[in-house]
Amino acid sequence: MFRVTRPLANALKRTTGIAGLAVHPNPLPQLTKTYEQTLQVLASIPQSSVYRQGVEALTLRKLNIVQNANGDIAAVEKQLDDGQIEEALDVASDELALAAKMVEWKSWEPLEEKPEAGQWEYAATAPPS
Secondary structure, eight states: OOOOOHHHHHHTOOOOSSTTOOOOSSHHHHHHHHHHHHHHHHTTSOTTOHHHHHHHHHHHHHHHHHHTTTTOHHHHHHHHTSSSHHHHHHHHHHHHHHHHHHHHHTTTSOOSSOOOTTTTOOGGGSOOO
């Protein structure tokens, strides 16, 4: 009798079951490359930027998980907790694109125009009625 184990099932994976998200033939090297590219883009943002600090810490954590998994996709999926590996790759690609946009927008610089009074006040900070 032939028994399909998790590694064998991953090798035989034909679909993610998610419309529009194809199975990646070799996701871990691509995920590593995407995380490294994100870190390179973030290096051009000042270290004082809160965006850089947050994304850099998260990306380094995820890169460490991928590098220490020794090619075990199931272990990466479990530790990243981002769903299937293709979903994690999709999120990583989106973060890379956003980081490039943040560099383009220079989001760390002060606003060009002074905000209107009360623009940054939210309902949670208002006194109870």
